[in-house]
Amino acid sequence: MASVTFDDRFMRELPGDALSERRPRQVRACYSPVEPTEVAAPEVVAVWPEVAELVGFDEDFVQSERFAQVMAGNALLDGMRPYAACYGGHQFGNWAGQLGDGRAITLGEALHPETGARHELQLKGAGMTPYSRMADGRAVLRSSIREFLCSEAMFHLGVPTTRALSLVLTGEQVMRDKLYDGRPAPEPGAVVCRVAPSFLRFGSYEIHAARKDLDILRGLVEHTIRHYFPHLLGEDVASGSSAAASDVPVSDAHIVAWVREVAERTASMVVGWMRVGFVHGVMNTDNMSILGLTIDYGPYGWLDNFDPGFTPNTTDRGQRRYRYGYQPDVAYWNLYKLTNAVAALVEDATPLQEALDHFPAVYSELQLDMMAEKLGLASLEGSRDEALVEGLMAMLARVETDYILFYRGLAEVRCEGVEADAVDAEVLRAPLMEAYYSPDSHNDEDWEAIDAWLRAYVARVQKDGTRDEARREAMNAVNPIYVLRNYLAQEAIDQAEAGDFSGVYSLMEVLRAPYEERSEWGRFAKKRPDWARDKFGCSMLSCSS
Incomplete structure (x- = not known):
């Protein structure tokens, strides 16, 4: 060893x-x-x-x-x-x-x-x-x-x-x-x-603040900053070239800077969740990592069809507090509780409030960058781009649309060398058909909304002047083809409980390369089957899951 x-x-x-x-x-x-x-x-x-x-x-x-x-x-x-x-x-x-x-x-x-x-x-x-x-x-x-x-x-x-x-x-x-x-x-x-x-x-x-054990709280905060955020204490500490972290007093300014960085890391983590369609399911403050890491995989789930209100947690079915679309707001609320917990350690809490309020700004910026990448655009700016994204969210929610397959299909939409207003509608939407759960149920208004958005998207791509091949490569680098779909995990669990772990081993191989499409892995990129809509482990989970 x-x-x-x-x-x-x-x-x-x-x-x-x-x-x-x-x-x-x-x-x-x-x-x-x-x-x-x-x-x-x-x-x-x-x-x-x-x-x-x-x-x-x-x-x-x-x-x-x-x-x-x-x-x-x-x-x-x-x-x-x-x-x-x-x-x-x-x-x-x-x-x-x-x-x-x-x-x-x-x-x-x-x-x-x-x-x-x-x-x-x-x-x-x-x-x-x-x-x-x-x-x-x-x-x-x-x-x-x-x-x-x-x-x-x-x-x-x-x-x-x-x-x-x-x-x-x-x-x-x-x-x-x-x-x-x-x-x-x-x-x-x-x-x-x-x-x-x-x-x-x-x-x-929070526990030590609630008990007013401020000496323990201060010791824990100082331990955290010295060992996991040493760069906040100065370049010499971060590089290890001079003063040891233990020799540098942790000041109010260091605590404020720490809260600000925790907010930044949390924002980055949640943007990652939103990008890949992950729903944590139980975003209690005891399940929020101080390092900005996804922690405690309990009743989590993945979006099959795009639904901002989706929560996989049976305990949360009534309130839907931890639904997909509300995750950024909950993260901000949780950061508020963390900030409250350490406020007793600083003389003036005003800078702490400013550090907390850094979260919405940094999340908004990261979210815009993320959406631009998902759409294969250089950036998102101005009211027209804002309308494009809002229209996308409305279109995805209008008809049952697979969140993962939609963006992979969108990367295949031809934008180069076509007239956005003249291209045939069926040709335009053809790469997306695999993403729809019930395309035969779409009415004329549904197709009109889809076609109108796609034409606006093609025109916006043409404004950037991006070649289709380059756009496809960039989009497929941030939009996965394979995720741990709820039904795939449950299939592997059912097999394992019968003594067969081959499903676990297959998923281990596939999940290592989530952006690389392979023909032999085709079954792992399928939409949720009908049998999984209401099956425990696929559509709903408890905190014991």
């Missing part, structure tokens, strides 16, 4: 729980020391080799029995000091108090043997912790497959995200009421090892 070493910097620098028992309780600290609970029969189902390489594990170790034991929670490597983190959060808009890692246990911070890069390894489904409340701390296979696949799917799509290393069967059954309808049933248990520089989230700061 490569000489990966483990550090406990988080535990060394921040206050921990004085108790080491698993009993659920209120904890006024940053973490609780707790070891994973052993499982009966660990079996490695799959490993992302690129993540193993990222951490520093060599192939021999990954294929060893020792790896299986560690990734199931049955054994520890030298230097590992496991803990569960304490945090709170606003859930569906309401303060929920202490939450914490109820089924996740951090093994330690792995230091790459060559680069020295630091990554936190965390087992999800590793057993009870003081934050498990009335739960068992375990995870089922279906939710583990979804997190294992989607973490890496998002990475290869270019969306900021936590990573996934391994998927391990436990050899045990877990009781779950997946629809919360009073009918629990046994399901196969599993453990995912997820990887990130840090799993700190907005709720990590």
Whole structure:
């Protein structure tokens, strides 16, 4: 095995729980020391080799029995000091108090043997912790497959995200009421090892502010800035050439700059979600990474037909707080709660408000750039371009249109060497026909709206003077052909629960190259089939998903 070493910097620098028992309780600290609970029969189902390489594990170790034991929670490597983190959060808009890692246990911070890069390894489904409340701390296979696949799917799509290393069967059954309808049933248990520089989230700061534990809060904020945002302390600290981060006092200005950068990173992450049609499903403040990474893949979903009101979370069906089109607004609200939490640490909160208000501006700018790229345009400027985008959203929602296939088809629309107002309507719309779920149901007004927008689009492309081949290449570089469609994930889960993991392995291959169309992968680029419209796991998921 490569000489990966483990550090406990988080535990060394921040206050921990004085108790080491698993009993659920209120904890006024940053973490609780707790070891994973052993499982009966660990079996490695799959490993992302690129993540193993990222951490520093060599192939021999990954294929060893020792790896299986560690990734199931049955054994520890030298230097590992496991803990569960304490945090709170606003859930569906309401303060929920202490939450914490109820089924996740951090093994330690792995230091790459060559680069020295630091990554936190965390087992999800590793057993009870003081934050498990009335739960068992375990995870089922279906939710583990979804997190294992989607973490890496998002990475290869270019969306900021936590990573996934391994998927391990436990050899045990877990009781779950997946629809919360009073009918629990046994399901196969599993453990995912997820990887990130840090799993700190907005709720990590909120809990200490709510309790008025300002010394703990300040220590956590300073720890965060020194280790994950050292550039804010000055060039010498960022380069490591002079003063150590620990020697530079963290000032009010540094905290303001930190909030501003968290806002920027969050904006970039959410723009990424909107670009690829991802719906997080449960954007509580405890599920918002302080590093701007997509975190906690629970009841997420992907747009099949374009629907700004789509939410995959059964718990959110009434309120639809976390629907696709509202995600930027929720991100801003969550940032407001983070800003409120750290406001007590600064003498004047006015600059903090300005840092918070940076989010709408930067999101708007990034969103315009993103839409220009999706449409193959040099930029979006002025009221005419604004009208073009608004018309696009209305057209996509007017008839049932596949979000992914539409943009791939749009890249094939001929713009070069044609007269926008004269081209035959059926020729113009032909590349888009595969994106429509029920084209035979479109009425004349529907087709007129589609044709009018397409003619406006062709004219706008011609204004840029972009060649069709160059536009197609640019659009296909940002508009994926393969995403983890809800029904594809469920098909793989159904097979896996029957003991066949071939669907998981196929998706692992496809999701590594989401922008590269291959004829042999044609079935992974199909629209949602009718059978998946109302099937659990395809159209709706619970928080246990």
